[in-house]
Amino acid sequence: MTKPIGDYIEIISARSTDQEILKRSQDGGIVTAAYIYGLENGLLDGVIVADTTEGFKPMPKIAKTREDILSARGTKYSLSPNMSLVKDAVKEHALEKLGFVGTPCQVIAMKKMMQYPAAFRGTVNNIGLVIGIFCMENFPYNGMKTLIEEYAGVKMTDVLKTDIGKGKLFVYPKDGSEPIAIPIKETMPFEQKSCHVCMDYTSEYADFATGSVGSPDGWSTVIIRNKRGKDFIDKMIAAGKLETQPLDMESKFGFAMIEKLSTDKKTKNAKEIEHRIEMGLPVPY
Amino acid sequence: MSGCTGCLISFADTYEKLLDILSAVDLVYAITLADEVTKVTETEDKIVIERVYPDEVDIALVEGSICLDDHHAVELIKEVREKSKVVVALGSCAVTGGVTRFGRGGQNPQPTHTAFVPVAEVVKVDFALPGCPPSTDSIVKFVMAALEGDTDYLEMYAEFVKYTDASGENLIKQVISQGLCMGCGTCAAACQMRAVAMYDGKPDIRMEMCINCGSCVLQCPRIRMPKSKGLLEV
Ligand SMILES: Cc1cc2nc3c(=O)[nH]c(=O)nc-3n(C[C@H](O)[C@H](O)[C@H](O)COP(=O)(O)OP(=O)(O)OC[C@H]3O[C@@H](n4cnc5c(N)ncnc54)[C@H](O)[C@@H]3O)c2cc1C
Ligand code: SF4
Ligand code: SF4
Ligand code: SF4
Numbered sequence: 276m277t278k279p280i281g282d283y284i285e286i287i288s289a290r291s292t293d294q295e296i297l298k299r300s301q302d303g304g305i306v307t308a309a310y311i312y313g314l315e316n317g318l319l320d321g322v323i324v325a326d327t328t329e330g331f332k333p334m335p336k337i338a339k340t341r342e343d344i345l346s347a348r349g350t351k352y353s354l355s356p357n358m359s360l361v362k363d364a365v366k367e368h369a370l371e372k373l374g375f376v377g378t379p380c381q382v383i384a385m386k387k388m389m390q391y392p393a394a395f396r397g398t399v400n401n402i403g404l405v406i407g408i409f410c411m412e413n414f415p416y417n418g419m420k421t422l423i424e425e426y427a428g429v430k431m432t433d434v435l436k437t438d439i440g441k442g443k444l445f446v447y448p449k450d451g452s453e454p455i456a457i458p459i460k461e462t463m464p465f466e467q468k469s470c471h472v473c474m475d476y477t478s479e480y481a482d483f484a485t486g487s488v489g490s491p492d493g494w495s496t497v498i499i500r501n502k503r504g505k506d507f508i509d510k511m512i513a514a515g516k517l518e519t520q521p522l523d524m525e526s527k528f529g530f531a532m533i534e535k536l537s538t539d540k541k542t543k544n545a546k547e548i549e550h551r552i553e554m555g556l557p558v559p560y
Numbered sequence: 561m562s563g564c565t566g567c568l569i570s571f572a573d574t575y576e577k578l579l580d581i582l583s584a585v586d587l588v589y590a591i592t593l594a595d596e597v598t599k600v601t602e603t604e605d606k607i608v609i610e611r612v613y614p615d616e617v618d619i620a621l622v623e624g625s626i627c628l629d630d631h632h633a634v635e636l637i638k639e640v641r642e643k644s645k646v647v648v649a650l651g652s653c654a655v656t657g658g659v660t661r662f663g664r665g666g667q668n669p670q671p672t673h674t675a676f677v678p679v680a681e682v683v684k685v686d687f688a689l690p691g692c693p694p695s696t697d698s699i700v701k702f703v704m705a706a707l708e709g710d711t712d713y714l715e716m717y718a719e720f721v722k723y724t725d726a727s728g729e730n731l732i733k734q735v736i737s738q739g740l741c742m743g744c745g746t747c748a749a750a751c752q753m754r755a756v757a758m759y760d761g762k763p764d765i766r767m768e769m770c771i772n773c774g775s776c777v778l779q780c781p782r783i784r785m786p787k788s789k790g791l792l793e794v
Binding site: 282333353354355360381388392393394395396397398400417472480501512558560 | 570598601630684689690691692695696697698710713716727734738739740742743744745746748749750751752758760773775776779781782783784785786787791792793794
C-alpha cells in the first residue's frame with residue numbers, strides 16, 4: 276500500500292485571519308478563505324461551492340462573490356454533486372479560472388475528467404484550483420434527515436450547522452440552543468453504502484487537502500500536494516490571509532491521528548472491496 | 561463513415577497541438593485535412609475520382625457509424641481494418657451509433673439509408689473514444705498517448721470498445737443498482753443532451769432525451785477508475 280495519506284510537499288496547521296469567515300466556517304475556514312483570496316486577487320474568477328437550500332439540503336452553486344462564498348461556509352454531511360456544475364461554470368459562466376472543492380471521491384472524479392475529458396470541451400485548462408476535504412463517509416439526505424429529525428429531534432429547517440468530531444455527530448439548532456450529540460455508532464447504519472468502497476480519506480489527488488483532524492479546535496490541517504497548491508497557500512500566507520503553526524508531529528492527536536484514521540478507512544474498505552469481488556459484484560478499480 | 565464531421569472538426573480544432581500531432585505523424589487519408597491519393601476512372605459517361613485508402617496505416621481514426629445500406633461504407637471499413645494496425649472508433653457515432661442510430665427525427669443522409677451500426681459491430685476495433693463530439697483535449701491526449709505507446713493511459717479506451725450499447729441506463733444498471741454511485745454529478749455535467757439531472761444526490765435519467773452517446777459512462781469514476789493511480793496526478 277502507498278503512504279496512508281498520499282504524496283505531499285508540506286503539511287501544516289492553519290486558520291483564516293478573517294473573523295467573519297471564522298464565525299461560521301467548519302474548521303479553520305481554509306476553503307472559504309482560499310476561495311475569497313483567489314477571487315479578490317484574480318487567481319480565480321468563480322468557484323463551485325456546496326450551499327444549502329430549504330431544510331439544510333446541500334445544493335451545488337457557482338459563486339462569484341464574497342457573499343456567495345460566505346453563504347456556503349460549513350460542512351454538509353450529505354451529497355452535493357459539485358461536479359455537476361463544472362461544464363456550466365466554464366461554458367455558460369465563461370469562467371477561465373474555476374475553483375473547485377470536493378470530497379475525495381469528487382476530487383478523483385475531477386482528476387479523471389481532466390485526464391479523459393471526452394465530454395468536457397475546453398474545460399481542463401480552465402480549472403484554476405482543486406481543493407479536497409477529508410472525508411470518512413457521507414450520508415444520503417434522507418438518512419441524515421432521519422437521524423437529525425428522529426434521533427436529535429430537530430427539524431431539518433431548524434438546523435444551523437452539523438459537525439462530526441470526537442466520535443459524535445453534533446447538531447446545532449438555529450435558535451442557538453445547545454448542540455445535540457448523536458454517537459457515531461448510531462449514525463453508521465445511515466451511511467451511504469457506496470462510501471464503503473472508497474479508498475481515499477485525505478483527498479490524495481487535490482492541489483491541497485484540508486480537514487479538522489490533526490489540528491486543534493478552530494484550526495485546520497492543510498496537506499499541500501502539488502506546486503499549484505503550494506503556490507496558492509504560500510501566497511495566502513504572504514498576504515496575511517492565513518496564520519499557521521507546525522502540525523503536531525508528537526502526540527497521537529496530530530499527524531499520527533490523520534495517518535491512523537486514513538489507514539483505518541483503507542483497511543476497512545479494502546475488505547469490502549475484496550468481499551464484493553468474492554461475491555462477483557463490480558468494483559470501479 | 562456516417563456522422564456529422566463534428567469529430568473531425570474537433571480534431572482539427574486542436575490548433576497548435578494539431579501541428580505537434582502532424583509533425584509526429586504522416587496524415588495519409590482525411591477529408592479536408594490532407595491531399596489523399598486518388599484513383600481516377602474514366603468511363604463512357606463519367607469520370608469517377610475515388611480516394612484510395614493507403615496500405616500499412618499505423619493508426620486509423622474512424623468517425624461515424626457504418627451504414628449497412630451502403631455497400632461502399634461496409635467495404636471501406638473492412639479495407640480500413642485490413643490495412644491498419646490500429647483502428648480507433650472516434651466519437652459517439654463510431655462507438656455506439658450515436659445520433660445516427662438513436663437520434664429521433666430521421667438522421668438519414670439519404671432516404672434509403674436507415675441501418676446504422678457501431679464500427680465495432682462490423683470490424684474489430686482497438687480503442688473507442690466516445691463523445692458527441694469528443695473534446696479536442698481528449699483527442700490530443702489520446703493521439704499523444706497512442707504515439708508514445710502509453711498503454712496505462714489507453715487502457716480506459718481499449719475497455720470502452722465493448723460499450724456499443726452504452727446509454728444513460730448504464731448509470732442505473734452499473735452504478736446505482738450496484739451500490740457504487742457516490743453522487744459526484746460528473747455524469748450530469750458530461751451529458752450534452754441534459755438527459756441527466758441530479759435528484760437527491762443521484763442521477764435521474766430522462767431516457768427519451770438520451771442519444772446513447774456513452775459520455776456519461778466513460779466519465780463516471782465509479783464504473784472505471786484509471787488503473788494507474790499516477791494518472792490522477794494532473
Ligand atoms: C461528508 C464529509 C465528511 C467529512 N469527514 C471529515 C473527517 O472525517 N475528518 C476531517 O478532518 N474532516 C472531514 N470533513 C471536512 C471538514 O468537515 C471540513 O469541511 C473541512 O475541514 C473544511 O473546513 P473549512 O473550515 O476549511 O471550510 P469552510 O470554509 O467552512 O468551507 C467548507 C466548504 O466545503 C464545501 N462543502 C461542504 N459540504 C460539502 C459536501 N457535502 N460536498 C462537497 N463540498 C462541501 C462548501 O462548499 C464550503 O465551501 C468532511 C467533510 C464532508 C463534506
Ligand atoms: S467516503 Fe469516499 S465516496 Fe463517500 S463521500 Fe467521502 S470521499 Fe466520497
Ligand atoms: S458519475 Fe458520479 S453521480 Fe454519476 S453515476 Fe457515476 S458516481 Fe454516480
Ligand atoms: S445520458 Fe447523456 S451522456 Fe449519457 S449516454 Fe445518454 S446522451 Fe450520452
